[in-house]
Amino acid sequence: MQKEISKTFDSNKLEKEISSLWEKSTLFNPDNMEKYLKGKGLDIKKPFTITLPPPNANGNLHLGHMCGYSFHDAIGRYMRMTGHPTLLLPGKDHAGIQTETAFTKELEKQGKNKWEMGREEFYKQCYEFCMTNASNAREQEKNIGLSADYSREFFTLDPRLTKTVYETFEMMFKQGLVYRDKRIVNVCPNCKTALADIDTQHEERRGIFAYIKYPVVGSKDKYIMVATTRPETMLGDSAVAVNPKDERYTKYIGKKVLLPIQNKEIPVIADESVDMEMGTGAVKVTPAHSPIDFELGKKHNLEIVNVINEEGKMTGDIPKKYKGLDTISCSKQLCEDLDKLGLLEEIQNIKHEVAVCERCLTPVEPIISNQWYLNVNQLAKKALDSLKSGETKVIPKGQQ
Ligand SMILES: [Zn+2]
Known part of the structure; x- marks a missing residue:
């Protein structure tokens, strides 16, 4: 009897047949594998598990996911074939901020607005969005033949997991590992x-570098010039800092300058971190609106003056005309006003x-x-100890 061989190789058909064969065997579940080995009278070696990094449940998987999975899968299959009940644990990540963005874009396409939708409705719809994407990703994983145990699959926003997250948070809070703090x-x-x-x-981005004069208190016609890319933050300045080795300024250290517009006296402080070559060598210090200045402020015990709110608008104890302006309008207005006062030396683009x-x-x-x-010192120490004692190994060695 003759049978014609098809002219083209249909990989799709064959892959489906093979993966359904695998699925029927249920051997990707390590419990079933153990039973199988027992039934055959074979040695059962130490169990082996890889927690697969869960992909974000907000879109299609890409080549990067597949590349990573192929390594996990090859290792898992090797362990299975050498007699280890093996679990490749699959999952999907709700990926908070990224998914919020992806879903918000979806809503915008439909002409909807997340702020109008309200928190609960947004959560509900976003959860469904994740579920649809999770099921899509699962199919894609199965299509490449990933030998994971889907009976154990987890989703990071699953109520069971959320419960564990809450419990862990509470436990760490009670242990003093989780705390609240005001930081920048x-x-x-x-x-x-x-x-x-x-x-x-x-x-x-395009910006400006403004050179502003801060008059020295008690020394007529003397001033210290600072250069800044964000003039609007000057309203929250607490000090001017110079390098203690900078001979141009040593005579002013410990004195005060008058912060223009705010008409407030602020100290001239010395700190070795100030770069003498940068700008004028004198820097304005705004602890509330710069991470570097925040640290400097802590070190020198400076006042923290908030002048910008979370919506990027000017706020706080500042002249009325600047209140409520966005930062760019405020910067322009301030440069104009400083210029009128003769305190603006130059603006560079x-x-x-x-x-x-x-x-x-x-x-x-x-x-x-x-x-x-979260204070991770104790956790990091435990992890390091475990590496040092050899309890945890990193493969390949060069990555340790
Ligand atoms: Zn944003």
């Missing part, structure tokens, strides 16, 4: 949320790197905010 954080005025450093990126929100590319505002923090 990146805030996106557009997204109205605090951002982790990893959620920001740097971009070259520059290009410089600014930190922007990864999602909407709005420049971030460093703002003092009350946030939760």
